[in-house]
Amino acid sequence: MELWFTGTNAGMPIADRNVTSIVLRLAETRGEFWMFDCGEATQHRLLRTPLRITRLEKLFVTHLHGDHVFGIPGLLSSRSSLGATAPLQIYGPSGIRELIDSWMGITETHLGYPLSVCENTEGIVFEDGDYSVRCAKLDHRIECYGYRVEEKPRAGALLVDRLERAGIPPGPLYGQLKSGLDVELKDGRIIRSADVRGPAIPGRIVAVLGDTRPCAGAVRLSERADVLVHEATFGGNLADKAELYGHSTAEQAALTAREAGVSRLLLTHFSSRYGAEDIAELVQEARTLHPNTDAAVELTPYAIARARNES
Structure with a gap:
């Protein structure tokens, strides 16, 4: 299991960072991958990874701001053009179905695979024998969700x-x-x-949050996660601006991670005002509160180790 970031910028793309999209690559034996948000040009960025659009199984949308959804129509169309026939499920806030229906209808886009769109209510939105996905509302300017992916425990090794x-x-x-x-x-x-079996092997937990101010929902979704992906749009000196626009600072992201007992924090969704050196400073701000913190780097895989208490 690993994470890929195909975009880490907020609002609009800049020369070296694209707008938001995050991929969760599932176990190699399963083959598919899931995506969280799909900003403009996401499909272009995927071409620079080993991930194939035809293997996309689920898209979880946090909210309907353009930097999180403008890449969806092209992605859906290309998936069909490349011959995908397996179903695709999309989950998101109210309005996501109307948005996709409008895009598909006005552009007369016809898909060669079944597409289902589910508008979220808080709680479990998906579950099978391997994983469950839970969502909860966050505190942004519009309806916005975070998602918690829990891998089911595996049987212990034979003794x-x-x-x-x-x-x-x-x-x-x-x-x-x-x-x-x-x-x-x-x-x-x-x-x-x-x-004659050892202890069950706990599954991994990954929390991916949308844009948000600090809130109880963010902590609940992140509780004891192996990896938390959290926005850090601003530095601490712009906390007032973060509050005004419904975002978090790097320090606030770290506070959420610390309160939730998260193992690793990956920061993303950086304001365009920040270059590489500035982002390094944001990471240092966060590390004062949560030492195991890094800034997500685009097109770099982040392996998710098995749970801490695995023998």
Whole structure:
């Protein structure tokens, strides 16, 4: 599992930073990836990564400001032109369905795959056997959401030495025990799966927040996340401007991360006024409150390690 940032700038693109879009690449065995927001030119930036648009499975939209959605029509059209047939699901605030229907209708864009659009209510918006996704409202100038992705726990490793002591040779029985099934041996003994497996391996937690002032929803979504992606539009000297426009400073992002017990904080959505040296200063501001903080760098993969208490 890893994160890619195809845009980290706020408001509009600049020469070396595009507007907001974040990709969560799922486990290699699954193959698909999910996207959070889709600013203008996102599909262009994806061409510079190993990610293929046809493998996009879900798009989670935080809010309907242009720097977060203007890339959607082109992305949907190109996904179809490239031959994708697998369904695509879009989740977002009220109005997202009307916006997409208008784009598709006025431009007479026809897709070669099923598209479903779900307008959020707070709580779980998606769940399957591997992941769940929960959303909650944030505090921005318009309706805005953050998302919490939780990977389901995995079964613990087989305790092979214990199986060998019980006289169970490698073979099909190992697979059954690994999958959680109890087995009966020829001599009548019952081997319980729970007795020959190590502790369950906790899943990873990733929180991706939209634009927001500090708020309770941001803390709830971020609680004990392995990675929190949080906007840092301004430095601390512009806290009044951040409050006025519904944004956070780097220090405020770090406070949320610290309160929520986050392992790693990745800052994004930087004002166009900031160059590379300025962003380094924002990171230092945040690190005074949450040491494990970095500024997201576009087109760089960020691996998400397994949970801290995994043996």
